[in-house]
Amino acid sequence: MSVMELSACDLAAEVRARRITPLEVAQAARARVAEMNPQLNALTLVNPRLEAEAESVAARLAEGEDLPLAGVPVVIKDNIWVKGLPITQGSRLFADFIAPEDARAVARLRAAGAMILGIGTCSEFACKGATKTPLHGITRNPVDPSRTPGGSSGGSVAAVAAGMAPLALGTDAGGSSRRPPAHVGVIGFKPTQDLVPYGPGFDEPVWGISVIAPIARHMEDIQLAMSVLADVPRAEPLRGSFAASADFGLGQLLDPDVDLAFAAAMDALRGAGHSLTEAAPEWAGLDGMAIMPLQYAGLAALFGDRWQQDPALFDPDLGAQIDSGLRLSGRAVAQAHQAGHRMAQILRDFLTRFDVVITPTTPCAAWPAEDSAPATIAGARCGGRDHAAFTPQANHSGCPAISLPCGRDREGLPLGLQIIAAPGRDAALLALAAEIAPLLKRIDIFQKEAP
Template sequence: MSIDGEAIRLHERYKRGEVSPVEVARAQLGAIGRLNPGVNAFVLVDDCVALEMARASEARYRRSEALGPLDGVPITIKDTLNVAGWPTRRGSRTTSDAPAPRDAVSVARLRTSGAVFLGKTTTPEFAWKGLTESPLHGVTLNPLDPTRHAGGSSGGAAAATALGLGVVGIGTDAAGSVRIPAAFCGVVGYKPTFGTIPLDPYPAAFWQLPHIGPITRTVADAALAASVMSGAFGSDWTSLARTSLDNRLSKQPRLPKLRIGVPAGLANHLDPVVKRAWEDALSVIAEDSSIATVEVPIDESRDIVGALYGLGCAYAASQVSEEKRADLHDALLEFIEPVQRLTAEDLLRLQRRREEIASQLSAILIDDVDVLLTPTMPCLPLRADAPAAAAADWFEWCPFTPLFNLSHGPAVSVPWHSEGGIFPIGLQVGAAPGRDGVAIAAATMIETLGDRRRPARSRASIHVG
């Protein structure tokens, strides 16, 4: 059994005439007006565009010519991706407010699917950290507890999704930026295999770390949105070796006896509250699956990704003109300063170890276990008044997500509500590159097990009027 996606349910309601895309779009825009001021999830909301797209969708449904299950479904897009007619500010005062001339390929595919674009969501400057706060747009707060951060860098997408503002929030993830805020906000975050969703423009200086991925309230919706955006595209050479995801990805048959690997020493990273929820999750999951301890260099992987990611951020900062450089966030400049001292020998060593670890992990995930399971985050969301150093040192409190950017495999963060727990934790399910179906099947199983204990008040759903 799996939890049905909201997109499919909305699609069926549209076909039956129970509700219209225009009614849903208006309800969504009204809800954004009421709820967004409390969290700061959006940097741009375009009522005219949303309603125009909704009217076109409604006309297609009346003619029984819907384009597919995303037709008329409201979505949001992180402000690092180009949307034709909207500026791409990337959370920085150094960027232009001129509208983008064309869609990124992932956005164009969503447009072609008939999805309704509500607006763009917040990101830290150049998406550089695991919290969403920027000089241009301020701080994004957590809908579950506005005294805490939403996480990042796709924090606006996660906060909006958690509030029922959009069925899908499109984010980007180079070290966990889809999965971190999904875990902190109690929703699903899916980073497909590297290259599955083309990057446009291709981020040549980021060491093949970035991915595009959806944030949703169900695994089924994440799988559907990723499938729509997937498929080869010429300007991203890494996408050419990947096949498109099947839009029935979330309907994969359940594995007869899931083999789950858990990294040795993992519990040493966990805060007490997260540790209790993690042990609770393992006790439930173990009833249906076999769990084995595996040796994976979690800390070293995190440090390698941190260095390579810092180099990418340093390159992004170097592209800012000298007259605008003073507008860059001081914390970003502090973050990139150490990597600028790396030598060619340092870079060769980092890349060699990256390849060794990726091969080691792939062998484990093919020969020994089906998936690797960790908490997505070792801690609860940081408080909004946390010291600035905690934000700058975000790799220190984010040990688990970088592993699957290093290794290119798919990873899904699924919320888990432990009995008596105030906050859900995220459970990260990762698989070998290309085995997205296995990762989705495992995430669906965990979602189904966890849904039995989810508090009724936490069942956020889309605002439809």
């Protein structure tokens, strides 16, 4: 097995045991980026100080430091500050911005011995479900480069899926580090709100819903990352009553293969002894579009003046959001705030009756990379946010949620399973996901021989 195929846990163990040096890891990671990134456009840049960081990790190990992420290369999303590197939010407005300091999450990774490999592409201002910007171009899915990895954490997930790094950081304000992992076949974890330190960094369009989110190929790496980022301990998995809903109570159509994979996952969980009840929150007409005015208004407040001066600087899709925000009334924004509050209450109340609720991560697989959203779901024309139907509820309620790989569709494109728990139950949710993940790896809805 090559160095870049190792999990973060195994790689760090090899480095700590002196069987491989941090410099050798850095060189292997740089070579993998050189091989894969020209086709995928997953990274905006490779850290020019990568080898120097490797030498620093080696020196710290020689001095006897205990480094749980010793020599592990990590990709950081292009909206999270990394001191001394260009962090652009995928925007021409920030093309020359150099981060003055590390975000606290980045500092914690460095303190644990991680090396910053590079910066992962993201959609402009992390406000779009596909990763393509006027500044950095189109990011592609490693499973099928004609498809998108989703957004906004598209570069981070593409880098992990392509073996450039075993671990990455994304952000998640509406599913941006759950849907993209589902589209490329890796794991993304959205922690409880404010569990992982957020910032210092850029102003947010909507405060209080975004989190720093680890992305990895292996559950043990997600658990290791959370122990470093937020001191989350290992715990016993949740064992109570689980709610399961293919449409999360929203009436959202699913592509047939998503429906099949979800049903197969539920059969696998029941076969493993888990108690499942078909149930979903009663949303009282609330869906993801009810809260979108918050994003539009926030973008307008931050960038409306610049957009009016020079709209060509912006991704047209972001320009449309800003324009919508400029035209919103105060009443409409207040209504969106109320919608977000009610959404939070409904999901939190539901999770007093069930330990978790399980849904598909997305109602469809990845769509063509040139498109901002799928044109159809289940053969029917769909709205621009239908692909994101199942994820923003966890953000507005502050709940932890995880996306696990869950089979592939008939075209071989990955699908995902989402599990949501009540705020503060991160450790038990991670333990449950670690137990469930091997079951999901065996799902093959077309009865092909498992790899």
